[in-house]
Amino acid sequence: MSLYLKSAAFTPIENITFATSGGLQEAFVRIGEIISNQSSRVLEAISSDARAEVDRHFLCSTMIELPFTAGAVSTGDLNPAEQQRGMPVTSFVNTYECASWGYSLRYYLRQNPTARYVIVSILDANVLDLSFWQSNENWGKSGFGLGTLLLEVESFNREDITAGCAVTYNTTPEFATIVRKMASNGKDLTLSLPFFPENIRQIFTRLLNGFKQLPDLHDRWGHCFGSDPWLNIISHGVAGRFQEREKLLACSIALNGYYCMAEVSVDQDSTFYLAESV
Amino acid sequence: MSKVIELSSRLLRNPYPQNPKLCAAQTLPLQGESDFLAISLLPVGNIPVLLSFSEHYQLLVELLECVDHSGVEIETILLRMQMPAGGRMPKLFLQERVLMLQDVQTEELILHKAGKPYLVIEDTLVRHPLESGRNNICIRICTTEDDGSLIAMISEKLQNLGFDNVEQVARERSL
Numbered sequence: 001m002s003l004y005l006k007s008a009a010f011t012p013i014e015n016i017t018f019a020t021s022g023g024l025q026e027a028f029v030r031i032g033e034i035i036s037n038q039s040s041r042v043l044e045a046i047s048s049d050a051r052a053e054v055d056r057h058f059l060c061s062t063m064i065e066l067p068f069t070a071g072a073v074s075t076g077d078l079n080p081a082e083q084q085r086g087m088p089v090t091s092f093v094n095t096y097e098c099a100s101w102g103y104s105l106r107y108y109l110r111q112n113p114t115a116r117y118v119i120v121s122i123l124d125a126n127v128l129d130l131s132f133w134q135s136n137e138n139w140g141k142s143g144f145g146l147g148t149l150l151l152e153v154e155s156f157n158r159e160d161i162t163a164g165c166a167v168t169y170n171t172t173p174e175f176a177t178i179v180r181k182m183a184s185n186g187k188d189l190t191l192s193l194p195f196f197p198e199n200i201r202q203i204f205t206r207l208l209n210g211f212k213q214l215p216d217l218h219d220r221w222g223h224c225f226g227s228d229p230w231l232n233i234i235s236h237g238v239a240g241r242f243q244e245r246e247k248l249l250a251c252s253i254a255l256n257g258y259y260c261m262a263e264v265s266v267d268q269d270s271t272f273y274l275a276e277s278v
Numbered sequence: 279m280s281k282v283i284e285l286s287s288r289l290l291r292n293p294y295p296q297n298p299k300l301c302a303a304q305t306l307p308l309q310g311e312s313d314f315l316a317i318s319l320l321p322v323g324n325i326p327v328l329l330s331f332s333e334h335y336q337l338l339v340e341l342l343e344c345v346d347h348s349g350v351e352i353e354t355i356l357l358r359m360q361m362p363a364g365g366r367m368p369k370l371f372l373q374e375r376v377l378m379l380q381d382v383q384t385e386e387l388i389l390h391k392a393g394k395p396y397l398v399i400e401d402t403l404v405r406h407p408l409e410s411g412r413n414n415i416c417i418r419i420c421t422t423e424d425d426g427s428l429i430a431m432i433s434e435k436l437q438n439l440g441f442d443n444v445e446q447v448a449r450e451r452s453l
Binding site for chain 2 (some may be wrong): 018024026063066067068069070071072074075079090091092093094095096097103104107110111128129130131134136164165189224256257259278
């Protein structure tokens with residue numbers, strides 16, 4: 001196993017909207033502070049020398065797009081210069097929806113196969129407070145927040161990160177079949193899957209029956225987009241459930257059929273934070 | 279010494295005027311007063327919508343095909359891509375050598391400083407009335423190879439697709 005989850009954090013974002021912040025830009029300034037604080041916290045897991053080597057930060061999202069697309073805010077609003085001192089360069093990737101984190105990692109590790117660390121954040125917050133994003137028939141109730149992962153690259157194998165797209169438009173069963181293939185390779189992986197309500201979850205229950213997997217936390221958190229597999233790992237981590245080295249397959253699927261998986265290991269030295277909701 | 283060639287132009291008309299159009303425009307379902315209030319906060323520009331999502335992707339595919347046909351080796355391609363996407367992206371955009379970002383400039387600077395060959399397509403083609411943009415395109419090519427044929431192919435392609443005269447600027451790669 002070559003990718004090790006050194007540290008990971010999640011902050012639920014339930015109350016930051018244009019209305020509660022006095023405007024859209026103001027809402028993004030508040031979110032920018034959370035990104036900066038959470039990234040700093042996660043990076044505390046490594047020495048200052050090692051921190052200096054971390055040269056890139058990918059900020060991924062599924063549902064934060066309209067304020068950027070309409071030109072109401074810019075990526076600069078998320079990364080005010082005064083908060084960027086000592087922080088790696090941040091690139092905003094949302095094109096691959098819930099699979100953006102996997103595509104970013106694939107790109108970065110292909111470019112930098114000898115990198116020691118990479119940091120990825122996944123941000124989904126309903127700043128416009130739109131009903132569609134609160135809940136809909138595609139995934140039930142949504143959950144919002146910011147997750148950040150610090151991965152240590154012990155030695156990079158291309159197959160540790162998978163980023164692809166479904167061939168059919170029956171995407172969830174196709175995704176489950178791909179996960180099944182990956183989990184059948186004798187590596188003793190525990191699956192960490194996206195959170196879905198019961199009617200969709202059945203696909204996983206039926207097609208992935210018999211594979212070790214973390215429990216679905218849709219009832220607790222709702223569907224938190226690309227954060228789901230990581231939030232599940234963090235929830236288990238803060239409860240002290242990783243006492244031995246464990247190999248996990250974190251998996252995300254997007255509405256348009258993009259999917260990604262990362263094979264990561266965790267152990268008792270991985271650091272996890274689950275913050276109070278803001 | 280490698281150099282950066284920058285090609286820029288502005289879309290003047292629909293790129294595929296002879297093709298029948300599928301009415302595929304979708305908007306987020308809005309419910310209730312608060313949704314409409316939130317959407318009304320977003321700025322609206324006056325730049326015309328000259329192409330659909332699928333025509334935008336087709337246009338980018340044709341530009342990327344110029345790279346493959348030219349024989350110039352480009353290891354990395356950055357595309358500026360705004361969301362929502364209006365459907366699934368072409369497979370060509372999902373290749374390992376491609377990264378799509380909201381803002382390409384930070385990633386481009388890193389490639390530039392690292393001395394890696396790359397191609398960037400940064401467009402602001404408006405596909406939806408809520409989308410900001412100026413219907414511009416800027417293509418930057420950085421390679422040590424002879425890219426004359428690629429530049430000629432891209433320039434011709436842009437003009438055939440309804441872009442204005444293509445401006446070309448060359449500068450040495452500065453690190």
